[in-house]
Amino acid sequence: MTYISAKPTRQTVETLPANDNLPAAPLDLSFLDVINDEAEIADIARRAERLGHATLVAMAIGLAAVPLLYLMLA
Template identity: 75%
Template sequence: RQDAESLPANDNNRATLADLSFLDVINDEAKVAEIARRAERLGHVTLIVMAIGLTALPLLCLMLR
């Protein structure tokens, strides 16, 4: 019988499992809170820009007629 290390390369059958979680890199609660605050601010800015665009575009079309 062959060991897992001596078998041909196969990503589905590895001897050691790779830890691909990004949460281990960001383990500080302050960093997570800052990312959440930035995401919320970006969401608010996006919502405001979309609202302005949805009201300004019809007005622009009416003005150009």
């Protein structure tokens, strides 16, 4: 039975096929390696949600204030 993993195992120089086109040290540039831990992700999501709420409130105020300002100046 073949083991299937969501994150493939890293290849070392010893496990790479013999190919002259490959560098001596493989470049393993995966975005999975730069993902932060869960606490930092939760903090980013919390800040994004607060920013979304502030944007929504500012848009609601703007949509109510602009017509009133137009009517007062007309």
